[in-house]
Amino acid sequence: MTAEHSFPSETDTIPYYHPIVSLQSQRIIGYESLGRQLIAGKLQSLGPFFHNPDIGEAAHVRLDRHLRKQAIEKWAGRQGGELLFLNLKPSWIYRLWKEQGFLYTLSLLDRHRVDPGSVVIEITEEEFGGNLYELAEIVEQYRLRGCTIAIDDVGSGFSNFDRIAVIRPKILKLDLELLKKSHSHQGYRAVMRSFSILASQLGASLLVEGVETDKDLLLALQAGARYVQGYLFSVPVPDFLPEDRFAPLIDDVLERYxxxxxxxxxxxxxxxxxxxxxxxxxxxxxxxxxxxxxxxxIVEGLPGYCHRAYICTGDGKQLSANFSRTDGGNWARDASYRGCNWIWRPYFISNITLMNAQDKGILSTEYTDLETSAMIQTYSYPIGSECYLFIDLSF
Known part of the structure; x- marks a missing residue:
């Protein structure tokens, strides 16, 4: 990094705006403010500057505040329901609150009469050495004023489960690289599912960034994304775009999905x-x-995608042996599973209740098999009044 780029001046740095699109409405719902510097007539990202550990925090904060001020000034008076996403490092929020007792962003919103409800405070990914609960109390000041809270880079680096649990964001921002890994790796797929479940349990929405192709957008849809962001739609731009700019593109991909x-x-x-x-x-x-x-x-007549079958009683105990299809297509019996209790599985009691109420079989959602780590589904079927047949399927 050159000395010139290490310490960019305020005169040649401006915020650009990266559109964020809702798959629900097919409209632009917000913009992430990102710093840009003009060097020799060309715009360059300020990301390398803000991630350079050799530059002191004071220089980072000074330029960040300059960019934030410009972004909020431009946002002031804007009509419509879009959201302005502002990135804030947790260490900055924590230290400056402790030292100064006020939050610069909120003071800017007051000064420029910007509705805090139109702003998303995006807590960025970085190591944080302070008290997490004190940080959450500080972040709560933004929430109480009406700001939406998001956590960036969920699943990577330092944006861990503790931070998510304590801060309780309304938006979880997920980088597409994790999705791409989950598409070809069982372990990453399980992690990806955990974030989708986590978002639903928190009452939060998933925002997938880094979407560059139609295939990326389909991956985001499969992950349960509500919002998406990336170069498939637009590079960061100096001015705001018509909210329906990308509706035809999204409609086309949604129809294929x-x-x-x-x-x-x-x-x-x-x-x-x-x-x-x-x-x-x-x-x-x-x-x-x-x-x-x-x-x-029963197993002799089952299709080839059925690979395991067993019977349990309603209290969760396995009555039969396990019957598993071998590589040769035959069925092997394993009596060691007799007496195992599966009532601890999250789906067991709900499935039993549903089968009794409907008096018919149930096909589960896809999940990872404990023994093989393969993605499977289980078909459950009531037998008589006390027993249930379970058949594991893999495709």
Whole structure:
């Protein structure tokens, strides 16, 4: 990094605005303010400056405040429901509040009469050595004034579960690189699912950044993203765009996603129907040997995508042995699973209740198998009055 770029002047630095798009409305719902510097007639990102550990925090804060002031001045008086996303390092918030007792961003909003409800405070990814609960109390000052709280780079670096749990953001910002890894790696896929579940449990929305292609956008949809951001839509721009600028593009990808998902779940419905037909006869199992005989008689007629079958009682105890399909296509019996209790599985009680109420089989959502780490689904079917047949499927 050159000395010139290490200490950019306020006269040649300005905020640019990166659109954030809602998949729900197909409209631009906000802009992330990003610093840019004019060097030899060309715009360059200020990211290297702000991430340079050799430059003191005072220089970082001074330039960041200059850029924030410009962004808020431009935002003042803007009509519409868009949101302005402002990046703040947690260490800055913490230290400056402790030293000065006020929050610079809120003072800027007051000065320029900007509604705090139109601003998102984006807590950036960095190591934070202060008291996390004190940080949360400081962040709460923004929330009480009406600002929305987001956490950046969830799943990478220092944006950990503790920070998410204590700060309770309304937006979780996820980098697409994690999604791309999850597409080809089972471990990353499980982590990706955990963030989707976490967002839903927190009442937060997922914002996926780094979307550059239609395929990236489909990955974001599969992850449960509500908002997306990236060069597929636009580079950071000096002025705001018409809110419906990207609606045709999003509509096209959403339609492809809809057809893809309908085809997928159509296949699952067909599987559900085939298994229901196979299991319509009256079935009973009152002891382990009867249960084994029943499973043995069923598995021979199961399609090739069925790879494990067993019977449990309503209290969660496995009555039968495990019957698993071998690589050669035969079925192997493993009696060591008799007596195992599966009531600790999150879905078990709810599925049993639902099967009893509907008196028919249930096909689960996709999840990772504990033994094989493969993605599977489980078809559950009531047998008589006390037992339930479980068949694991993999595609």
């Amino acid at each position: 809809r057809r893809q998902e309908i085809e997928k779940y159509g296949n699952l419905s067909e599987i559900d129907g085939r298994l229901s037909e196979l299991l319509t006869r009256s079935l009973e199992a009152s002891c382990p040997d009867e249960a084994d005989g029943l499973v043995q008689s």
